[in-house]
Amino acid sequence: MLHRAVPGAKLLAFALVLTGVVASANVLVVGGIALTLVAVIVALRLPWRPMLLLALYPGIFGAIYSFAVATDLLSASLIILKAITAALVAVLLMFTTPYPQVFAPIQRVLPAVIGDALLMTYRSLFLLLEKFSHTLTAVRLRAGLIGANPIRSAATITRSLGGVLLYSIDLSQRTHDVMYLRGYDGRLVVTPQPSVSAWIDRGVAIVGAAIGVMAVAWRIWWPGLNPYAWIPPLVAMVLLVVALAWRVFRKEPV
Amino acid sequence: MSHIHIPDGVLPLWLIAVGWIAAGALTALAVRRASNHDLRRRIPLVGAMAALMLVGMSSEIIPIAYHINLTVLAGILLGPWLSIITALIVNVMLALVGHGGVTVIGLNTLVIVAEMVVGWFLFGQFARVFGRRRPAVSAAGATVLALIVSTTLLVGIVALGGSPAATRESGAFNPATLSFANPFGGGVVTNVIVAPQAEQPAPKLPVARFAIMVYLLGSVGWLIEALITALIVGFVARVRPGLVFEGASAEPVRAPLGDEGTHT
Amino acid sequence: MSDSIGVHAHSHSHSHPASSPDEVVRVSCVKHRYEDGTEVALCGLDVVARKGQRVAVLGPNGSGKTTMLFHLLGLLRSEEGIVEVFGVDPARHWKDVRKRIGVVLQNVDEQILAPSVLDDVAFSPRQYGMPEPQVRERVSAVLARLGIEHLSARVPHNLSGGEKRKVALAGALVMDPELLVLDEPFEGLDPASRGELIALICEHAEQGGTVIMSTHDIDTVPEFADYCYVLASGGAIVLEGTPAEVFAHPDVLAGGNIRPPLLAEMFARLRALDPGAPAPELTVDAAARALADWKCGRA
Numbered sequence: 103m104l105h106r107a108v109p110g111a112k113l114l115a116f117a118l119v120l121t122g123v124v125a126s127a128n129v130l131v132v133g134g135i136a137l138t139l140v141a142v143i144v145a146l147r148l149p150w151r152p153m154l155l156l157a158l159y160p161g162i163f164g165a166i167y168s169f170a171v172a173t174d175l176l177s178a179s180l181i182i183l184k185a186i187t188a189a190l191v192a193v194l195l196m197f198t199t200p201y202p203q204v205f206a207p208i209q210r211v212l213p214a215v216i217g218d219a220l221l222m223t224y225r226s227l228f229l230l231l232e233k234f235s236h237t238l239t240a241v242r243l244r245a246g247l248i249g250a251n252p253i254r255s256a257a258t259i260t261r262s263l264g265g266v267l268l269y270s271i272d273l274s275q276r277t278h279d280v281m282y283l284r285g286y287d288g289r290l291v292v293t294p295q296p297s298v299s300a301w302i303d304r305g306v307a308i309v310g311a312a313i314g315v316m317a318v319a320w321r322i323w324w325p326g327l328n329p330y331a332w333i334p335p336l337v338a339m340v341l342l343v344v345a346l347a348w349r350v351f352r353k354e355p356v
Numbered sequence: 357m358s359h360i361h362i363p364d365g366v367l368p369l370w371l372i373a374v375g376w377i378a379a380g381a382l383t384a385l386a387v388r389r390a391s392n393h394d395l396r397r398r399i400p401l402v403g404a405m406a407a408l409m410l411v412g413m414s415s416e417i418i419p420i421a422y423h424i425n426l427t428v429l430a431g432i433l434l435g436p437w438l439s440i441i442t443a444l445i446v447n448v449m450l451a452l453v454g455h456g457g458v459t460v461i462g463l464n465t466l467v468i469v470a471e472m473v474v475g476w477f478l479f480g481q482f483a484r485v486f487g488r489r490r491p492a493v494s495a496a497g498a499t500v501l502a503l504i505v506s507t508t509l510l511v512g513i514v515a516l517g518g519s520p521a522a523t524r525e526s527g528a529f530n531p532a533t534l535s536f537a538n539p540f541g542g543g544v545v546t547n548v549i550v551a552p553q554a555e556q557p558a559p560k561l562p563v564a565r566f567a568i569m570v571y572l573l574g575s576v577g578w579l580i581e582a583l584i585t586a587l588i589v590g591f592v593a594r595v596r597p598g599l600v601f602e603g604a605s606a607e608p609v610r611a612p613l614g615d616e617g618t619h620t
Numbered sequence: 621m622s623d624s625i626g627v628h629a630h631s632h633s634h635s636h637p638a639s640s641p642d643e644v645v646r647v648s649c650v651k652h653r654y655e656d657g658t659e660v661a662l663c664g665l666d667v668v669a670r671k672g673q674r675v676a677v678l679g680p681n682g683s684g685k686t687t688m689l690f691h692l693l694g695l696l697r698s699e700e701g702i703v704e705v706f707g708v709d710p711a712r713h714w715k716d717v718r719k720r721i722g723v724v725l726q727n728v729d730e731q732i733l734a735p736s737v738l739d740d741v742a743f744s745p746r747q748y749g750m751p752e753p754q755v756r757e758r759v760s761a762v763l764a765r766l767g768i769e770h771l772s773a774r775v776p777h778n779l780s781g782g783e784k785r786k787v788a789l790a791g792a793l794v795m796d797p798e799l800l801v802l803d804e805p806f807e808g809l810d811p812a813s814r815g816e817l818i819a820l821i822c823e824h825a826e827q828g829g830t831v832i833m834s835t836h837d838i839d840t841v842p843e844f845a846d847y848c849y850v851l852a853s854g855g856a857i858v859l860e861g862t863p864a865e866v867f868a869h870p871d872v873l874a875g876g877n878i879r880p881p882l883l884a885e886m887f888a889r890l891r892a893l894d895p896g897a898p899a900p901e902l903t904v905d906a907a908a909r910a911l912a913d914w915k916c917g918r919a
Contacts, residue, residue: 124451124458160453185453192452200735202746213387215396219441222403223410223449230407263412263584264591271404271599273730278400279695280731283723284791285747287715288396293752598655 103302104146104198109295111303113207115310116195122317123187129180131320134334135313136187137342139194145345148197157189206292218288226274233266233273367460367517375462379444382469386440395437402438405430406445413450428499429585431472432479433592433599439472440465463513467506475502479589483601491600492590499582507574511567643704644799644830645669650691650701651855660684660855662691662701667849667857669832671798674825676841677834678866679851680877685834686726687855689803692832693723705799719748722792726803728784731791732776737768740776741790748795762794766820782813789820800824802833806840818844839881842867842902852876863902883907 104112119135126132143150164185168178195204201224209217297303316334320327390396405426412426431439447465451458475498482494593600649663662684669675677685690696691703694710703709706717725731734740738759745755763769766786771779776787785805792800800821806814821831821844835841841848842863850859850866850873858876859866867873867884879885887900887907898910 120452164453188452200739202734202739202743213391215387215390215399216383216441216445218396218399219402219406219445222400223406223445224403226400226403226407227410230404230411261587261591264588267404267408267588268592268596270408271401274400274404274407276727276730277733278403280725281733282714283693283695283718283721284733284744285718286743287747288399291747291749293746293755596655 104306106298106302107306108297108303109199109203110207111307112195112199113204115306116191118310118314119191120188122314123184123191125321126184126317127180127321128324128328128331129176129183130331130335131317132180132183132187134338135317136183136190137335137338138313139187139190141338141342141345142194144342145348147349153193153197156193157186160185160189202290202292203295206290209289214288221290222274222278225277226270229273230266230270233269371513371517372459372462375460375466379462379465382440383444386437389437390441398438401434402442405434406442409446410449424581424584427468427471428475428502429588431476432495432589436473436476439476440469443468443472467509470509471502471506474505475499478502488597488601491593492586495589496582496586499585500578503574503578503581507570511570642671643668644671644706645692645832646702646704647688647691648702650698650703652687652691652696652698660687662688662855662857664857665849665860669830671830672825672828674821674831674844674846676845676848677832677851678836678838678841678848678878680836680853683851683853684855685851686803689801689834692801719795720798721801722795722797722799723801724788724792724803724805726807728781728788731788732784735775737774737776737787738772740787741794743791744795758794762790766790781808782810785809798829800829800831802831804835805833806835806837814840838879842881850876850878864900867902868900
């Protein structure tokens with residue numbers, strides 16, 4: 103169903119939910135949002151395995167960051183959970199919208215150079231991750247990552263990093279070449295996707311706004327709201343159970 | 357330690373605003389300069405380097421939570437104008453995935469830009485002294501100095517922000533009292549499950565002490581980063597010297613396609 | 621077409637005079653130096669493709685075929701020598717000619733841009749601002765022409781090599797280009813697909829389009845090419861002519877490290893053994909007929 107929503111509505115919802123996640127300082131609120139997103143993924147029969155895997159990756163970033171600044175387990179969890187939830191929203195957007203539809207509106211509001219660079223970063227990221235994991239596996243198989251000799255391992259890794267770097271630069275250049283040959287010139291041009299159902303579009307935007315507003319409001323009025331902090335995750339749990347039931351009992355995709 | 361690990365809500369608003377304005381101005385300038393044809397054809401390099409920096413920052417080569425930045429490496433390959441754009445993109449993406457605060461994107465960008473541009477400039481100068489045949493040496497020297505500069509900038513920002521910031525930045529660890537300060541000051545998080553607690557007072561830590569600690573701990577990172585950068589630059593300079601020495605003004609450098617031509 | 625084959629040595633670079641109006645492509649002594657010192661000098665003869673011609677650029681790996689094509693596409697810029705496509709330098713004026721050129725590069729995986737076949741083929745027309753109903757029409761037409769409409773909703777990465785190539789070809793043909801530039805298009809294709817591609821190339825030329833392609837698949841060349849240029853290692857253009865003319869010079873070809881087509885070689889050896897053997901035929905059909913005729917004494 104999300105596939106049918108207009109990209110503009112999805113981008114708006116994405117921005118609102120993301121604002122909420124970034125602004126929030128409450129582990130349970132963010133957790134509730136995360137569970138709600140998982141419920142959406144389950145209900146819409148989206149490929150949850152790759153999506154969750156991709157979303158967990160920034161958790162590593164969060165973990166590194168929290169090592170530097172967090173004081174206790176709770177604040178560390180908050181940082182990591184925020185990272186994962188933000189990634190979940192992004193993944194939900196990318197898996198239900200072709201990337202030109204996502205980047206074209208973004209590129210329209212940015213200077214051409216930055217928009218182009220953003221798109222190339224996006225495409226390079228996936229190419230690089232794939233290549234890097236292949237290389238890391240090869241190195242691990244051959245020399246062991248942190249084996250008996252950490253210095254030599256580091257040297258091996260950096261040398262393979264150099265190879266990966268050149269590969270990534272070349273690939274990025276070739277991808278750009280191909281796009282350039284086929285008419286791309288810094289700004290993606292897309293035909294606006296017509297609205298299939300105004301209800302779906304509005305629904306997506308409203309749900310996004312609701313989540314975002316709730317999270318921001320919670321941040322502002324937290325003294326009064328915090329005692330009820332068990333509500334969002336509970337609601338989200340209920341939604342998740344409903345989504346699972348929906349999946350089981352209703353065979354056709356939405 | 358090029359990326360400021362300062363969470364939101366710690367630095368004073370005026371400092372944050374200054375950061376955004378300065379970063380914005382730099383970006384506008386960079387966009388202007390990068391819009392001419394030659395630099396525009398190098399945008400794919402920006403994408404590749406930004407992606408590399410993002411991935412690099414999540415890879416722990418030495419398991420003490422030190423992550424490589426590859427900022428100076430990127431600066432050398434990109435040149436100053438494209439570096440600014442790359443730094444902005446990297447910072448925004450890092451903030452979105454939780455590696456760093458959102459409000460400090462401006463300041464972060466300034467610090468990283470300084471690191472990249474200083475690194476690029478110094479590399480150029482050193483290469484003139486040490487010659488093109490020893491790029492690794494030039495790269496190592498440039499990296500160390502660039503990191504010293506950016507760390508100094510960091511200390512400066514923290515000093516401007518006042519002492520509480522100092523405590524919270526450096527892993528929020530106070531060597532004087534051997535305790536951690538709560539960066540979210542207000543028990544906002546702990547309020548969730550346990551009964552509301554009183555706001556914890558932030559311990560005072562003189563900026564000088566903070567500075568000493570950062571420089572001492574940082575220097576280990578500088579050496580590691582210098583070594584890695586030197587190794588990679590050496591490798592790239594051997595295989596594709598145009599990337600390293602010509603800077604961002606040259607045409608996109610293409611690898612020979614499938615073993616073409618005669619080798620001299 | 622004249623009988624003479626332009627085999628002549630040049631000791632200095634120069635360009636040949638007077639381009640005729642129906643000339644689509646001209647490459648004249650273009651030199652390119654890669655970073656690591658590799659040099660490609662596309663000198664010796666001019667490479668010219670005229671409207672409606674199907675030109676094959678032959679040469680072993682390492683001879684600079686891809687370099688030449690990249691110059692034609694404006695991806696490499698020449699500081700000396702002439703590259704002209706539709707009369708302009710593609711490196712400096714790509715936007716003027718890009719809608720008239722369709723490209724399929726060697727590595728198909730790198731050419732796929734979109735998550736669905738339909739979106740990938742529609743990339744160019746959409747970028748050029750074509751209204752969506754027209755885009756859909758064109759895309760369906762070209763998918764039907766290549767026989768892959770059933771794949772239109774599929775993810776390109778999951779397709780077989782041959783299917784991916786067809787998708788790339790569809791993307792190149794969707795704008796009805798006057799010039800098709802193909803880099804090793806037969807690589808990895810099974811014989812059926814190869815036949816289909818050859819038919820497509822001939823069809824394109826019949827409708828007035830021009831094709832220039834690089835290949836080292838010597839045996840297929842006589843089936844689709846009107847004209848050939850032979851590159852030796854380092855980029856030197858050593859031979860030009862129709863396939864029959866070119867393959868009648870096995871010595872020059874061998875010097876450039878190119879094995880002539882099996883049929884040409886067979887007829888050459890046959891001639892050596894028996895001077896009364898028939899003239900070389902380069903397609904299997906014609907060869908079979910010639911040999912049958914010879915056996916029956918009707919040569």
